[in-house]
Amino acid sequence: xxxxxxxxxxxxxxxxxxxxxxxxxxxxxxxxxxxxxxxxxxxxxxxxxxxxxxxxxxxxxxxxxxxxxxxxxxxxxxxxxxxxxxxxxxxxxxxxxxxxxxxxxxxxxxxxxxxxxxxxx
Amino acid sequence: xxxxxxxxxxxxxxxxxxxxxxxxxxxxxxxxxxxxxxxxxxxxxxxxxxxxxxxxxxxxxxxxxxxxxxxxxxxxxxxxxxxxxxxxxxxxxxxxxxxxxxxxxxx
Numbered sequence: 001x002x003x004x005x006x007x008x009x010x011x012x013x014x015x016x017x018x019x020x021x022x023x024x025x026x027x028x029x030x031x032x033x034x035x036x037x038x039x040x041x042x043x044x045x046x047x048x049x050x051x052x053x054x055x056x057x058x059x060x061x062x063x064x065x066x067x068x069x070x071x072x073x074x075x076x077x078x079x080x081x082x083x084x085x086x087x088x089x090x091x092x093x094x095x096x097x098x099x100x101x102x103x104x105x106x107x108x109x110x111x112x113x114x115x116x117x118x119x120x121x
Numbered sequence: 122x123x124x125x126x127x128x129x130x131x132x133x134x135x136x137x138x139x140x141x142x143x144x145x146x147x148x149x150x151x152x153x154x155x156x157x158x159x160x161x162x163x164x165x166x167x168x169x170x171x172x173x174x175x176x177x178x179x180x181x182x183x184x185x186x187x188x189x190x191x192x193x194x195x196x197x198x199x200x201x202x203x204x205x206x207x208x209x210x211x212x213x214x215x216x217x218x219x220x221x222x223x224x225x226x227x228x
Binding site for chain 2: 035044045046047049058059060061094096101103105106107108109111112113114
């Protein structure tokens with residue numbers, strides 16, 4: 001059974017860089033897309049971006065200038081970096097596996113437990 | 122970006138009720154529509170993908186329908202464990218976008 005374990009710093013000051021890592025256990029890294037999604041306190045879900053096993057990425061345009069998602073296939077891990085954080089980046093950050101069905105439909109079927117990131121001076 | 126609008130934003134219902142949540146896309150997305158359930162303090166869980174396909178392990182009381190711009194999630198008979206937040210998400214185009222959520226609680 002595939003599990004995602006995520007970790008990273010939970011308290012940042014404004015202008016610092018958010019760094020999170022997500023490890024994939026019990027399943028293949030290749031053949032899937034790997035996403036980051038965040039949820040501000042009491043609010044809905046926002047897709048941040050994704051990477052596939054070959055390193056191809058897509059980012060949400062409002063965040064694109066500050067976001068980098070990388071994959072380390074040797075460790076079955078992928079990571080998120082978000083630079084120049086502000087209080088608006090305070091959120092619960094999730095990593096997720098995105099599956100592509102045989103008929104070409106995409107959805108996120110396995111999620112990490114989430115990491116709370118707070119940005120405060 | 123494709124905007125996803127859910128209604129209602131909140132809903133009170135009783136055990137055994139039939140409940141329908143609606144999701145509307147700002148442009149046609151054929152059936153690239155997924156539904157997730159999120160319980161407090163937990164990660165979202167996929168219920169329905171491609172508008173009407175039931176994810177493995179999800180109870181059959183959950184069903185999805187729709188195509189184009191209008192979609193629905195139906196719970197045929199509410200159980201205690203169904204009280205949660207529900208989100209639709211389009212995977213038709215980048216960036217992926219979610220609806221604002223529907224919070225379902227006990228009447």
